[in-house]
Amino acid sequence: MDVLAGAFGGWLAAALGLICAERWRFGLRPGIQALVALVLVACAVALVAGYDGRYPEGGWLARTVGVLALAGFALTFVFRRGVPMETAELPTLRASALSGESVSIVIPVYNEEPNLRELVDRVGAALAPSGASFELILVDDGSRDGSAALLDELAAARPWLKPLQLIRNYGQSVALQAGFDHARGDFIVTLDGDLQNEPDDIPRLLVLMREKPQTDVISGWRKDRKDALLSRKIPSLLANSLISVVTGVPLHDYGCALKVYRAKVIHDIKLYGEMHRFIPALAAEVGARILEAPVTHHARTRGASKYGIGRTLRVVLDLLWVKFLLRFLHRPMHAFGGIGILLLGLGFATLAYLTYEKLALGQDIGGRPLLLLGVLLALMGGQIMATGLIGELLIRIYHEPQGRRLYVLRTAPGKPPRPMP
Ligand code: UDP
């Protein structure tokens, strides 16, 4: 028993050590990474091979190494988050710092009547002195309170206010998408309609964007977040780590609504369901460069939050989809084909072995569990490969009818393409 435990611990250590070394992102060079992996594997092999019951502590050692490797593996998740996207502090604002820029501010609104008037006034007051030409697109997401009527009333006296009314409550992502579809500015800013984001941060984010012409997205980071600890901050901490690791776009705060985009990146993205949380990851997929900037956050003073703890599960499901999208969108056959061939191969090998037993050794194979396994593997392999083929077909349908390009070109800002000679 102890031998088994020792062997198991050793192999666990080896496997985790390998993954660990692969994941290790403390700036280790590939050579050192490989060395770490080798040493760990050597330790594990020595433990398994050398353990023959004479050294009872061997089992413990193996298990300790296993546990340590596990802890190391977990730690890499934590520390990988510690290597975030580039961050930058918000600059201070000078008058007319944004003259010549055009900005669309998109805010989804669902039952925010008590906040609307102040929201509109503060956004207006924040943008007016900046010198930018701006429009504020308030998308009413089928509110049931007086938000829609109030929006019309507010818009009457403000030429820059553009209310959009959705006929029912579609959810925050669709509301944002409606706003993006109607936005005409070169920059698009999003924020929440509940005044939890600070409108004064908008021009400062835009100045930062202007200072960094290579950046396509600036994502707000509610460094000093004013929300409930148990139902908001802790789930969000976990969610941010998970999303960062899975998408490979490490951000501290995916949930912050306050973000600035160059319009060209946002117009290449379509939002469904509750995908707004993943816009930075989706934007990174089309090649956007992302920066994170700490922004001010306030507690909600009026109106109620629209989300409960139930969104955690939806975030995880959405994340699965995003991962799939990021990974498979361009080459489904590669993604599925590999697993398919592997399973198919295993299945055939199993069945070939059984055939040999039946024909050469004359054994009964009808009731063997191995037969079931072989058939199952072969079937699954075939199915998965077929899925890859269908995926390829769908990708063509996805990209071609809308003339959607597979790539986005980075043109130097303000430099028109060279004419033909
Ligand atoms: N919202 C929306 N449609 C919805 C739910 C929310 O447009 O179905 C808007 C809401 O009015 C607010 C923003 O999305 O402007 C964020 O919602 P909330 O403040 O309730 O989320 P929390 O800050 O609690 O995460």
Ligand code: MG
């Ligand atoms: Mg809020």
